[in-house]
Amino acid sequence: MSKAQDPFYIVKEEIQDSVDELAKAISVAARDPSWYGINEVELENRRRWTSNARLQVADVKRTIGAGKENDNSASMIRRELMRLPNSQQPDISDHYSAKNNDDFVASESDRQMLLLKQQDEELDELSTSVKRIGGVGLTIHEELLAQD
Numbered sequence: 001m002s003k004a005q006d007p008f009y010i011v012k013e014e015i016q017d018s019v020d021e022l023a024k025a026i027s028v029a030a031r032d033p034s035w036y037g038i039n040e041v042e043l044e045n046r047r048r049w050t051s052n053a054r055l056q057v058a059d060v061k062r063t064i065g066a067g068k069e070n071d072n073s074a075s076m077i078r079r080e081l082m083r084l085p086n087s088q089q090p091d092i093s094d095h096y097s098a099k100n101n102d103d104f105v106a107s108e109s110d111r112q113m114l115l116l117k118q119q120d121e122e123l124d125e126l127s128t129s130v131k132r133i134g135g136v137g138l139t140i141h142e143e144l145l146a147q148d
Helices: 009-032 038-067 073-082 092-147
Strands: none
Touching: 009 038
16 A cells, blocks of 8 residues: 555645644734734643644654554554543643533434434334335225226
8 A cells, every 4th residue: 555545644744734724824823813812822822732642743754654663553542542631730722622512412412312313203204105105005906906
């Protein structure tokens, strides 16, 4: 499989591009933090998070590169990807992630409830149609018996 087809390389490029875009967004926000409603502390937290993300991407690259030479590459990659960042104090980005996760879960829950309601309505319509067709079938059966 060539690098162009390998999903790892495709995703790797997307992640690297995303980290680069985050760095650009931070630079834009740094020009006028008050416009975006953030302060220097928040900018520094965002820079630190982006720097950590770059380091993690680099670590994964190194692990993948080293893993190609090792038989345990799959377990090493899995271990590296599951590794949590080593931070002593809670980062504000973790708070954003938790809030975004909660919002996502609530949104998905609402969406699933709506889908279930729609499916119930469609099943009710299907049930009505099946009963109607069953009634037509019985009527045809009775007419055939009468014509016999």
